[in-house]
Amino acid sequence: MQTAVINGTVQYSYVNITQDAIPIWGQCHRRIGNNVVLMIESINSACYRCVHLKLRSRNVLQVNTVNSDFLSKCWRNESLAVCPSEEVLNKINATTEIMLYKKFDAEGHVIRKEYCPIHGKFTFTYDVSDDASNKAVCFNRKSSIDSCPSGSALNLHFQDCSFENNDTTFECLGNWEGRNNQQYLALLGPGPNNERILQYRCAIYHEEKNGSISIAVASDSTCINNLHHALYGHEALHLTPIPQNNWPTEVIHSRCSFPEWLVGKWQHIIVNENTFLYKDHTSFKTYTFKCLARSNTDQTKYSVFSRTQCGEESYNCLWVKQRSTNVMEFQLGIQTNKSYDPDLCSDSNFLPDTWITQARLRKEPGECPVAGEYTGQLPDGSLFCAKLSSDCQAPDTMFYTVSDCSHSQVYEERQYKCLGQWEENGLLYTYTQRIDLAPSFYECFVGSIISDKQINIMEAGEQCQRLKNPLDYGMKLYKQGACYGTHPSPKPVMPLDNNNASNHLTTQSTNYWTPTSVTPYTEFDNGISSSASTSFQKLPIFAILLIIFNLYRLI
Structure with missing residues (x-):
């Protein structure tokens, strides 16, 4: 039953996720991997329910429960609150699937834009799979779709269809690989008949080698209802790329090629012999760089011809550095030119210490720069302690926890995979992947190994920011023992005693060494409204993580 459809209009409810509770569902009681047991406590008793949380992107949280009546019932015996297994x-x-779409972040800021995996210009056909005799179709490929000027949105231009011509824009909220290796996409766009009321939609897409793309869209905000695969859903689109202009003569006749170590797929980059495709998640542009010539003065710089997904063209210089087997960094020249100019590769055309860091997607085994168990206090909060520990059997894995120094109350637990490290100006940079969150979360540490008993470390953002000073401002950690797997350090686990553990749920990356410290807000509005913007004005816009909860459920 779709409880959020009223008079044919999709409607939503709001859910606040605080540090240690989802007030409408319960208080955080126990965490077992991605499964969380929630507790609702009264004067004489308590009841429990279990949810599986999967952060699909910065803006999308997928919740699964084995009970179809999850919202109306909970169990007095915790053992009966069954958690979903991976097999299930x-x-x-x-x-039962519940999709949560983030509206504002913990500080009340509007959500950050996300890059759309579909970029460029296409013609498309369109079909709605319903039994209506007058169903909407576009079969003649006069309709077009593009991601211009911003790669964070898809602009659809319906022309000569079975309905009136119109333009529609969908904002991209995130994409991920889901069940059966299918590629999912979350969208925010207008409701039926281009209503001003925005609706959240889920889609599956598939790109062929020739550049054509199939997209199937669910009939609602879930990723289940009337959504089967990229060719079959409530709505189906088939995109055909519009041919681009020919490449300039310099590109066609160039014998330039990028180094072999660079070829392959990276976070936001795909490199083959002479082509460097970069999806810029800051400007939301997709750049295709064609190699023209290697610099005579610096073998790590390449003159390139650049073209965006919207057809903007220029000449520039690309500077690439291999930091480790799995990590590379690059810069683009500040100034571009309308014609080929080798001087674009001069040092004066680059900003000092400003790099874009990327990890290889098919990673080689690596290891973390330190092994053992280290503890220390957070530099900006003496009441909080941190522990950094590693696994002897998995040298590329490290665990990080933040707890109350007085009561050993765990506030946060993280797990990292070390991808690579390098030394620069006497400091050690380590690029990592958060494996307790969605696969797209990468973070960088900068530190200094003071001795075999002490390390100083601090966060350096996703792009390994330079000009950080871990010696003066980093957290001091002192070695307490060997890595777990050998005596004496055990593998870190979340505490099971509810009276001594408050596991703070977060759905976005925070600073590495700072625990979530916002006072929980316990009131919530579960009213249904036909206008998301109007309804939200009733809610506090301060220290909460506000997520729109789509009430669609399957029973």
């Missing part, structure tokens, strides 16, 4: 999660319709 992989089965279609075996769990």
